[in-house]
Amino acid sequence: MGDVNRSLTVTGSEQGFATTRVDALLGWARKYSLFAYPFVTACCGMEFMALTSPRFDLARFGAEAPRFSPRQADLLWVVGTISQRQAPALRRIYEQMMSPKYVLAFGTCASTGGFYDNYTTVPGIDTIIPTDVYIPGCPPRPEAVLDGLMLLQDRIARNERRPGVVKPRVDPLSSVDGLVKLRRSAQDPRELVPELKREEEAAMALAGPVAEAPPGAKR
């Protein structure tokens, strides 16, 4: 680019130009300028600390600066279980944040209440405040959280407020190794998912008789 003044004054035919809309430009600016307010209540906080460490480098996404006043923040991280008694305080914090504001439900407890189905736990923070992105996991891996953050950035850039859910990077049903055997005596997972067995048999038939893998070979 070099001289800014020159690039502004030259005609388009020499330098090329780009068109955009104001809201798209604003969205693009906002998605790399997220000021986070971490509302950390439970064990997911450990994973949040790992996430904010240099190893995962949240600064790549422009979302690394925590604000410890909700009035300076525009992204609320709800990390952990929210009890019925905390719910009014969480609502109050959300109301104090500046607009446009975004909410990220970190982990299964914040998203749905998790395995707590009792007198004391809120069944998902969306019963209290509008939520933009849900990250399942107990706790979610930092990679899953980064997926959630990128999902949120995508929504911000497109100026869209439809809630999103982070999907697993690998479908556990796509391979037999992905299925967890809970008991030693449990039957072969291929028996539990008939499609897998049929697919495998079809693949074997295609590959012919030499497709037999040596024992212990990695798939």
Added chain:
Amino acid sequence: MSQHVLDKLKARFGTSILETHSDFGDDTAVVEPSQWKAVCQYLREEPALDFDLPVDLCGVDYPTRIPRMEVVMHLYSIAKGHRVRLKARVGDEEMSGAELDSVTSIWPGMNWLEREVWDMSGVRFNGHPDLRRILMYPEFEGHPLQKTYPADRTQPLVPYRTEEEAGLPLGKLEPFGPDEGMPFGRGGLPRVVDHEDD
């Protein structure tokens, strides 16, 4: 380990000590509920016993028994290094008669523990200075650690309120005095005065 504590209790209170055992090395005395405070007073003040640390207080619900609620207290003596566990059984099926004398005058630290047992298990402590819920909010109905409380029953969310709006005390809470505990919150911080020098 602390069999002599049980011996002294039995010698002093006789039939008011309903039963004792020392299973797994934990010396336990089941006390007549009417003698609860007297036994505690004795354990605290007898020089040979000197139980100066109230470790824990909790309620255990046995829905098939009458009396159904068992209040369990753990005590420790820092000077003597011995422990004892006291139990009192109170309350019928409907939890009527589930009350004990408060021992906050003997151990001020029992204040919050007795509030917790009232909140969770519904045992009243007569003579307690401030018997309110401590973990749950004032609108909460019932006592969640009673076995008759439905395991999956949730209650409506409450709106945000300040202490003043909720009718809660604004000063420091018992057992903290005005210059104890955290300096902020609950009216502990002096108000900022606006200076009108323009």
